[in-house]
Amino acid sequence: MKPYIRTGLIWSALMIAVMVASTVWTLSALPAEGPIPVHFSLDGTPNRYGTRLEVMLVFSFVPVIAAIVSAILAVAPSLDPRGANIDVGSKAYIAVWIGVMIVLTLAHIGACMVLINAINGTPAGPGIVRGIIAGCALLFVAMGNYLPKTRPSFMFGVRTPWTLSSDMAWEKTHRLAGRLFMIAGGLGFIGAFVMNGIWLALQLSALVFAAAIISVVYSYFAWRGADDHDEGTSLTV
Incomplete structure (x- = not known):
């Protein structure tokens, strides 16, 4: 395995682990019964409610997307007829890869915080x-x-x-x-x-x-x- 692909996969695994941990923490804080906020306005105020199962599905979406993106990025250089050029520009490739994973992780943690605040009755604001x-x-x-x-x-x-x-x-x-x-x-x-x-x-x-x-x-x-x-x-x- 090429070193930069290994680096990307390690970062992806770490970021996905953080997302999964954030999801577990969020789900543990959900009320056992009653409607739960699933969509929010820009100021953090809930504007749609759903079931616990819907929340679980929504908060599983980003880690799954991150895993799919990582898999695509890992195999893309091998599938590209000009993959050798990606190897030459590997610093750019890995920088974007890691950046995407970090942004997805921050967005996921942010969504978890918005939900927890809404459950506690304290909208997170913008x-x-x-x-x-x-x-x-x-x-x-x-x-x-x-x-x-x-x-x-x-x-x-x-x-x-x-x-x-x-x-x-x-x-x-x-x-x-x-x-x-x-x-x-x-x-x-x-x-x-x-x-x-x-x-x-x-x-x-x-x-x-x-x-x-x-x-x-x-x-x-x-x-x-x-x-x-x-x-x-x-x-x-």
Whole structure:
């Protein structure tokens, strides 16, 4: 097993263990009978109730998703025809992998805290939501920092027909994308503490979406100006 894959799996196992422990702690605090909050507004106030079984299913969802994501990330370099390039850019790959696991864990713990507070009659307020959004924003800053260090692959990075057919287009696109995602993450981090209402929930998604769209569009023009873009062959079948 490649060292960076082993590192990713170890971090994933630790984070999933924390999620499972948080889930067990939360379930142990649930009342034996009566409706239990299962959905909350941005200020932490319950706006939908369900059964104990529904809560158990909801709080099992994130650890399961984390395990699936980890499995995909572990096998992706072996399945990618350009997996050797992922090996070369393994620092970027493992940084994003660990970052995703940490954010999922923080989000899960935050959800547990919101539920426990609601059960105790003390709504958590928007602080936990702000913390989760701020954590996601920092993840995009880290991703942006590492994107220029990636190499062409089918599993990781800004994968368009143009970046995958030209190494020069890949490099130029990821230099720009790295800056854009760092800016989006930085602005999203600030927005997590100054925005309110629906804008608190939407601002980071809007910033990241804009960074992604600009990167994709730019990749075409980078390809057009590249010296190594694939012109195809004259072979016929």
